[in-house]
Amino acid sequence: MDETEKADAPIGRSQSPVVAGGSAGQTEGGQSYPPPLGEDPATVSPFADLQAEARLQWEQLKRGPRPRIILGMGTCGIAAGANQIQEVVKESLAQQGVEAGIEAVGCIGVCYAEPLMDVVMPGEPRVCYGFVTARAAEWVVVSHLVGGRPVAELAMAVIDGESVEGIPRFEDLPVMRGQKRVALRHCGLIDPTSIHQYVANDGYSALHRALIEMTPEQVIDEIKQSGLRGRGGAGFPTGVKWEFCRNASGSPKYMICNGDEGDPGAFMDRSVLEGDPHTVLEGMTIAAYAIGAGEGYLYVRAEYPLAIQRLRTAIAEAERYGLLGDRIMGSDFSFHVKIKEGAGAFVCGEETALIASIEGKRGMPRQRPPFPAQSGLWGKPTTINNVETLATVPAVLLRGPDWYAGMGTGKSKGTKTFALAGKVKQPGLIEVPLGITLWEVVFDIGGGIADDKEFKAAQTGGPSGGCIPATALDLPMDFENLTRVGSIMGSGGLVVMDENTCMVDVARFFLSFTQNESCGKCTPCRLGTKQMLDTLVRITEGKGEPEDLDRLLQLGDAVRAGSLCALGGTAPNPVVSTLRYFRHEYEAHVVDKRCPAGVCTALLHFEIDPQKCTGCMLCARNCAAEAISGTKREPHSIDQQKCIKCGSCYEVCKFAAVLKS
């Protein structure tokens, strides 16, 4: 089987040959997918040479005599200990006297199983090991690399081939079965620092097609036909956005990629930038060609140092091979990109605020119209697209708008990534066709609720979104349906909450975030979110009154109506939606002065059950407030005056003798 097809496998096996618009002038190998090796995809050009060279290298890497070890080295992999695993692997290889190539890839999405370590023996498929510990890594080196047999007990999946030794294929894993990876198509499969690996997997072919065979209008038409909508939150049709900017008078024009992923709980942009930076550059260059921009900015959060580093490498490489810069691929089109590091302000995710920030001002939104398409950066026509949107663009141009529009629902076409996190068994980054139900996402892909607890709610859209209750688990998720139940699609953060999550506390958490991030320009947002937060804090401290609940709704209405940008316009959503579905929890706090989920510390009470306490002193040693006293082997007690209700004693007790109520 050919590697390009393998890399493509997660997208789906129905190999509809790339339709590529079907317009005349579709010639030679250019668009047959993939072009057969050794046949130049286009007329002789530097890009064709690069493509041929890249494919040859990729083949040699795969078919070469050296075993390969591939490590997931995205931020998530590193957080789980991938660096230590790399050291262990190097040591073991040296000890065993085996030679193997060690490669680093981005996140493949199954973050719950990090660290991940894949082994490819010459001529054999790629075997992926999950939950790798130092000892497991050594074992794999000894058994698989030296011994030559995959360790079925430790292996998770076979990534690009048929099942061996009973190890399932990656795409057959329950976590993968419902997924279709478009924006994430290369993440975890190719080395993000290698432009050759990207090109060998059809990278920059879409750009080549756009520049050599299509007019900017044709590009816009195909994107419009595909039904692609902005993945950053608002869901505005991408093609229409481009058309506005294309038709706007004024020059120069600017293309901006919004990588200011400020929504806590969302990490798809980080993952794409770290795992497949060239896709974003390619999508951005296509967009620039469509709107007629010669200059562009990549605005990335400073909290994502690895993403920035990978982007810098990618830009330098793309420039070196003439895929970015002057006269790209020998065409008349030139495009230059600069990276702008965000300085930490959530509101800069809003287009006009982001523009102000690039201009070196405070990132405060302004009145629209004029929209950025008319008057954006430095007063010139500007298009701003989100990372995920741009990562999708090359795939749409390669496989055709009909292919993309064939996925999803009526008005919500294609696929969407979701950052699945919170109290779910298998958190990670997933990409699914729109219209999938929340149930499928949480229980089939996510594996259900951690520790088999009860599902309470799913929060989508971050601080601008809402909480979806269990009664809406069957809801097909698309832009319209999520809005209907009082939430939003947002950038795709999906935080799962269980019975131990207090919904009032969640609302307070989001309000404290938006209140802190409100830029202060609009009074209703600046003061209203503060009032709402104060009220919620009072409630979580047991000082709330029943009237507070309606007051929150009234305040929410005022904040929503009186704010210029989406930050204020959506800030009340978490409160309104939790009040709509979980009013009883609010009432428990204000009427019974009780937190049913056992979260709000001021309403908690810790006590030691003298029957169960063995007097091991563990709780006393761990009590930061020195509130626990008692002699060894005698039941201990908590001084309620000193207790700060941190819950340390409850966590460390091995005999369940600490009672929380």
Added chain:
Amino acid sequence: MGVQAAADPIDDLLARYSGQPGALIPLLQQVQGRYGYLKACHIEEIARFLKLSPSEVFGILTFYAQFRLTPPGRTHVRVCQGTACHVRGGKRILQELETVLNVRAGSTSEDFEYSLEKIACFGACSLAPVVVAGGSVYGRMTPQKVKKLFGRAESRASTVERLEAGELGGD
């Protein structure tokens, strides 16, 4: 502390941005990157260079969470308080760090050994709760892991105190 501006030059950084529009924020980032925080003398120098008033520069830099006006500790510890981390007990991790490092969030310990900062999200949500210290990212944190990771350093910081109190025999 108390170093003269002349000893902490930023001319080379200024030169890099000469004549470039939108240079203020990248400049502040570079200067902070070099010295760990923004000194008053540097703010004035940047303002002069960009023909802005120092108060304008101050107004812009305090808008953004990234900029610091006080020096960070030798080890800068950042604790994620994003949604996923919050739901998975990020607040407990924060409390534990405050206790173990003996420094409050948003400040620097007196010996400049540690500073602790709350961050809205690192985007490593699937490994929540997350702590970043120095250049390392630590996932799936527990209060016990906080003690293990930072506890040794803590005992070093309080070694003097405990020596003075004559407590160090039995440890």
